[in-house]
Amino acid sequence: MIDLHCHLLPGVDDGARNLEEAVAMARMAIEEGITHAVLTPHFHQGIYDNQVSTLKPVFETFKEQLAESQIPLEIAVAGEVRISTDLLHLLPAGNVPFIGSIDDTPVMLLELPYSHIPPGTDNLLNWLHKNNVKTMIAHPERNREIISNPSAIKQLKLGGTMFQLTVGSFSEMFGEKVRDTAETLLLDGYADIVATDAHRIDKRPPTVKAGLDAISALVGPDIMKRLSFDTPKAISQVLF
Template identity: 45%
Template sequence: MIDLHCHLLPGVDDGARDMDEALALAKLAVEQGITHSVLTPHIHLRHYPNTLESLTPHYQNFKRTLRERGIPLHIALGAEVRMAPELLLGNAWKALPKLGKTPDGKPVLLLEMPYSHVPAGTDQLLRWLIGQGVQPVVAHPERNRDVIAHPTLALTLKGTGAWLQGTLSALGGSFGEDIKRVAWELLRKDAYHYLASDAHRIDKRSTRVEHVLSLLAEQMGREVVTALTHDRPWALVASRFI
């Protein structure tokens, strides 16, 4: 698996609390079949005012420690960016960590909506970014309350040209039956461009993904799982690792 959404970088957001937990998550990831991870710490002005400059030393230290401990998880630095005009409009998006590039060279940004609602103007913001030559990815729409009530809203967001990223643990039921129902509905409607772990902590929302991948293979077929967890993600980030 190529994991394009996880919070393993220690001490920078609500993910891994310290280096020991980050290393435990990384070790578990490898055991579960994850070979490459793009670390996506939150960038949220109110709660996590991270920047590429502030995150880079933490990333370099974690990468060095993985190598010293012999944990064969290949990592790169991205971010999960809260949708906010001050972070995205004008040229502000250019300074944000990117996931990777599309096959035709467009930078890919992972974006997060609030859980409470789909803000007015979200579709216009996504279209504006696409007009700037950016490929936006909307993280875990299945956990947004408006989408839970009206799953077709997620398809409307996809209709702007944005991609949607689903969370494996949501499909496994870790967030409750309503979110599981919506996640499976979106999966069966081919709404997701790829799936990711969104791992945070070793004791809750970890990098333990093997059981959900097995369930997906039974329900959807191995080819679908490979496309959503390996082929499509790798197409976006291969140049960052080769």
């Protein structure tokens, strides 16, 4: 599996708390069959004021530790960007990371608030598309507005937005309602990739086997492979 959304980078958000835990999570990822991962700390102005430049030394230290620990996880660093009007000035300033690209168009991983779809989100997505940014929304199945009305996701699909579902949602890591919503979105064609969104050993560890089995049972092994390997590989070519 290729994991395009995990919080293994130590000490930069609410993911891995220290280097020791980050290494333990990387080892767990390998045991679960994950071979490549893009580390995606939160970019949320006023809460997680991360910058590409400040993350690089932390990333290099972590990469060196993986090599010393002989953990063969191939990694890159990007970010999970909170959807807000801050993007209107962050993007031109070059302060927003991308998880990869498709057809030479950079892909940005975006996060909705868990409570609702903010008014104007469709306009912001259209603005990003017009500025040559491909958008991918993380874990829409955990947004309460979409849980109560899965068809609400349609307003976000305009302009070619992609969707990344959390693999643990299919194994009830977040409860039955989230599982049901994830299954509905998958069967309705709104899943482009799946990823762990792993945070810590005791909070969303990078365990994927049960979720991938559940996806395979729903749509077959070929689609499961496309969601967990083929499409992520096409986006994250820098890892190969």
